[in-house]
Amino acid sequence: MTRDHVGDVAVSDRDPSASVEFAGQSGTSRDGFGLAYAHHGELFQGVFQGAEGRLRRGLVTLPCGIFRSEATFHTNTTGNLKIEQAGRDKSLKAVELTLAYVNKGHLGGELRLRSNIPAGWGLGSSTCDVVAAIRAVADAFEVNITPLETAALAVRAEVASDSIMFDESVVLFAQREGHIIEDFRMPLPDLEVLGFNTDQSGLGVDTLGFSPARYTCWEIEAFRPLVGLFRRAVQTQSAQLLGQVATASAELNQRFLPKPHFDWLRNVAERAGAVGLQVAHTGTVVGLLFDPKDSFKEAQIQEAQKMLNEMGINQTWFFHTAERFEAFEKEGE
Amino acid sequence: MSVLHHKVSSNVVDSVVLPKLIQLDHNLYGAAFFLMKLLPARFILDRARDAGLLREGSVVIETTSGTFGLALAILCNLQGYRLIIVSDPAIDPPLQRRLEDLGARVEIVREPTLVGGYQRARLNRMEELRAQHPGHFWPAQYSNKHNPGSYAPLGELLTEALGKIDCLVGTVGSGGSMCGTSTFLRLLFPHLHVIGVDTHGSVLFGQPDHKKRLLRGLGNSLMPENLDHKAFDEVHWVSAAEGFAATRYLHGKHALYMGPTSGTAYLVAQWWAKRYPDATVVVTLPDEGYRYQDTVYDNAWLRANDAWLPELPTNPHLVDHPLETGNDWTHMRWNRRPYEQVLGAPFKE
Numbered sequence: 001m002t003r004d005h006v007g008d009v010a011v012s013d014r015d016p017s018a019s020v021e022f023a024g025q026s027g028t029s030r031d032g033f034g035l036a037y038a039h040h041g042e043l044f045q046g047v048f049q050g051a052e053g054r055l056r057r058g059l060v061t062l063p064c065g066i067f068r069s070e071a072t073f074h075t076n077t078t079g080n081l082k083i084e085q086a087g088r089d090k091s092l093k094a095v096e097l098t099l100a101y102v103n104k105g106h107l108g109g110e111l112r113l114r115s116n117i118p119a120g121w122g123l124g125s126s127t128c129d130v131v132a133a134i135r136a137v138a139d140a141f142e143v144n145i146t147p148l149e150t151a152a153l154a155v156r157a158e159v160a161s162d163s164i165m166f167d168e169s170v171v172l173f174a175q176r177e178g179h180i181i182e183d184f185r186m187p188l189p190d191l192e193v194l195g196f197n198t199d200q201s202g203l204g205v206d207t208l209g210f211s212p213a214r215y216t217c218w219e220i221e222a223f224r225p226l227v228g229l230f231r232r233a234v235q236t237q238s239a240q241l242l243g244q245v246a247t248a249s250a251e252l253n254q255r256f257l258p259k260p261h262f263d264w265l266r267n268v269a270e271r272a273g274a275v276g277l278q279v280a281h282t283g284t285v286v287g288l289l290f291d292p293k294d295s296f297k298e299a300q301i302q303e304a305q306k307m308l309n310e311m312g313i314n315q316t317w318f319f320h321t322a323e324r325f326e327a328f329e330k331e332g333e
Numbered sequence: 334m335s336v337l338h339h340k341v342s343s344n345v346v347d348s349v350v351l352p353k354l355i356q357l358d359h360n361l362y363g364a365a366f367f368l369m370k371l372l373p374a375r376f377i378l379d380r381a382r383d384a385g386l387l388r389e390g391s392v393v394i395e396t397t398s399g400t401f402g403l404a405l406a407i408l409c410n411l412q413g414y415r416l417i418i419v420s421d422p423a424i425d426p427p428l429q430r431r432l433e434d435l436g437a438r439v440e441i442v443r444e445p446t447l448v449g450g451y452q453r454a455r456l457n458r459m460e461e462l463r464a465q466h467p468g469h470f471w472p473a474q475y476s477n478k479h480n481p482g483s484y485a486p487l488g489e490l491l492t493e494a495l496g497k498i499d500c501l502v503g504t505v506g507s508g509g510s511m512c513g514t515s516t517f518l519r520l521l522f523p524h525l526h527v528i529g530v531d532t533h534g535s536v537l538f539g540q541p542d543h544k545k546r547l548l549r550g551l552g553n554s555l556m557p558e559n560l561d562h563k564a565f566d567e568v569h570w571v572s573a574a575e576g577f578a579a580t581r582y583l584h585g586k587h588a589l590y591m592g593p594t595s596g597t598a599y600l601v602a603q604w605w606a607k608r609y610p611d612a613t614v615v616v617t618l619p620d621e622g623y624r625y626q627d628t629v630y631d632n633a634w635l636r637a638n639d640a641w642l643p644e645l646p647t648n649p650h651l652v653d654h655p656l657e658t659g660n661d662w663t664h665m666r667w668n669r670r671p672y673e674q675v676l677g678a679p680f681k682e
Contacts, residue, residue, distance in 0.1 A: 218478075221483075222520055223485075224485040224486055224488060225520070226492075226520070226521065228488065228489035229493070232492060232493050232495075232496045240497075241496055244497070244521050245521065251520065252520065
């Protein structure tokens, strides 16, 4: 994703090209825009040994182009920071941190957020707001902030963050430290995802208040072959292997935030011919993963949809990981 | 995230703990270890250290006459633990010298007990030593859950190098490598077909005990707690002569100079891989051949021990019950059942 896409899909009523001159300030500022796509939970999440041998919590997210946050940042000289929406303190904190980071800590401004991401489902709504806010501030001053810098700011703003800021290659991301444990140096293989919320009330969970899973010694070890297979899946661009990694992670983590009817869901995945079952490890969303190269996938997805409907899961969504911008534009109409 | 392919290891264990993966047929891969037992020995000692049970200078006591003792001796040497190994006259002298060279104290039990033989005598002597050394650590490879729990790095190597694996073949002694590796792999591949390879006269899969088994390093006269019978889809019993012939065949055909457990597992794996050409098969090859130069790799020794077989057997007999095996290569469908379900009663010593 580049900033060019922001102009195409702006939902703000402001003109994104408008720039504002500040009397008495050195340099020019304009309204900054930032866009961040959400994720659909994680392909896997656990504890991993980094290069220096230390164990770290980490995750790989499944990008999802149909949910997004957009931020507009309007600078002023009041020295105060304001946010239009209540209860978005972390985004405001991110603005403060980013201003300081680009040496504009003396300035004030107003942040405005637009998002279609339900909170508490495990889609990274909070990180998405934060990243959009950071990008908007950077954009306002036409400063280029790298994904790693964005990650560091996001973690400082909200304790634990997701890895949505890395949009070029897949990374295993230490969500509590903002570090990359492993860069897989290639994009994810394409997947088609049939998503739904296992919590039909839609109330969600407090994803930031959720205490980190305490894995047993065996579970910590079990993540090793999982990462091994993930490397293979990315290297060979295999949706099939990726699905097996996702299902295994869902199963390993099931005892921490159980998804209702998990065995039944696994069964649906198998019967429908999905390559795997993927969950939001700190949320309620689940995805059935399909291989876009599978010639039977249309029928498989229909079959899965039918089984879900029979269980009373009527609200589903569908996306293709490789087509997130197109999907977004259709959604953004 | 280093992109360098060649690195310096900080010690010999780190450099050899993982196997080399070697293609033996279009669908068969051998995981050839320098010394497989380094994996559980390292993991067991590290977890004990993390739990505060071990520090530099601590005493480690174990009874073994095999490769687990060698792995412990190597690690205790490097990590500064004092190791006492209790063994019996069956220990081969070069191994004993090697253990002592590494700084281990080797206690040889000279008299078998009336009931339980040398195995019981060794355990008795170990208990005496344990009482004499308060604060010692006993690795207990037969019951320590960190033995099967140590095989995840093997799983990582296999999944990264091969992707999907359909069948895992290996010999069973403590149950650690096969139960451990298969549990980790089945998290990703629930349908993984697991084949345990045992030898006649071993109690592991329901045969009556025969203490003078010639094929060593697999099988057992005791039932280890770490053996989970429900891990196995299929069990094979291979005789000493067949195992030795396969070890020599592996060397002759692939120039892989490995120990007799490797050859025995290979016999089963190459047979299964031929029957299922579309399946990806992995066989573990647990140690190298140097310890067996004067035995398995010596035709005169093989003939003198009535274990000379000029040709590799081609097929195992299929049986329905462990007591129907006869004296040569046999297999049965274990179908992930518990021991008592297959044998009709729980194991009794």
